[in-house]
Amino acid sequence: MLIYAHRGASADFPELTLAAYEGAVAQGADGFECDVRLTKDEVPVLWHNATMLERAGNAGLIAEMTHKEVSRAYPQILTLDEFLAFAVSKKKGVLIETKHPVISGNRIEEVVVEKIHATKGIEKIEVAVMSFSWFAIEKMKRIDPTIHTTFLMHRNTSWFQAKLSSSASIGPGINELREEPIRAERIKNLGRSLNVWTVDDDADIKLCEKLGVDILITNKPSHAREVLRYP
Known part of the structure; x- marks a missing residue:
């Protein structure tokens, strides 16, 4: 089971910053997870919420x-x-959530694909694009079917959507998996990996x-690694 750092080592560093990802490397993460939004001038930046209020005290919308x-x-963005x-330089896989x-x-999926193709050495690491949007995942398939995708599920996501998704991986939240562990087997039976x-x-x-999870996404x-007794 691979361990990916959720927004970096975000329990110990400001999330989605270089410090968080440097911390993730130091903590032995196999890869990084991030959230991406487009600015008004179409620069993809790492940011979770629609506004900058929570992290920067600015009520402005990123978009x-x-x-x-x-x-x-927010100078650290x-x-x-x-x-x-950075991921390529550290040879770490990435999960990019749009x-x-x-x-x-x-438009975000188009820009993300452009940036992936423009990154020197990107073929040396594992890259996947994730989304809770079924339509976003299907658009990724149309733009570039060679890029691995993960369809993310929350409590109200229908199993029908997940089953029909073209994604190679399914990503349920731990709360749902804990309440209904059989989900893991159902996902594996679809021939999908489990993040x-x-x-x-x-x-x-x-x-x-x-349960045979393939990628565990964690803040820590x-x-x-300590719990799993990994070296």
Whole structure:
């Protein structure tokens, strides 16, 4: 089971920053997870919420601000270019989540694919694009079917959607998997790999190992390795 750092080693560092991903490397993560949004001038940046309020104290929407304005409000913000270059330099796989719904619609998938192809050495690491949007996953298939995709599931996602998705992986949340462990077997029976988020507690980490999870996404990579007794 691979351990991917959720927004970096975000239990110990500001999420989605270079410090968080450097921390993830130090903590032995096999790869990185990130969230991506487009600025007004179509620069893909690592950011989770629609606004900058929670992390930067700025109520502005990422989609309505230029990259320069976003950087001024939060100097630590990473572009997708910077993130991918760092991942390649450290030989770490990446899970890139495109956020929806957004003002730019499905333009984000087009830009993400452009950036993936433009990154030197990207073929040396594992790259996957994830989304809770079924339409986003299907658009990825149309744009570039060679890029691995993960269809993310939350509590209200229908099994029918997951089953019909073209994604190579399914990503349920740990809460749903804990309540209904049979989901893991159902996903495996579809011939899909299993990526689970966000797993920090000891019992949940051990459950994922027992259920044959392929990628465990955690805020605490070093703790997960300790629980699993990885060297």
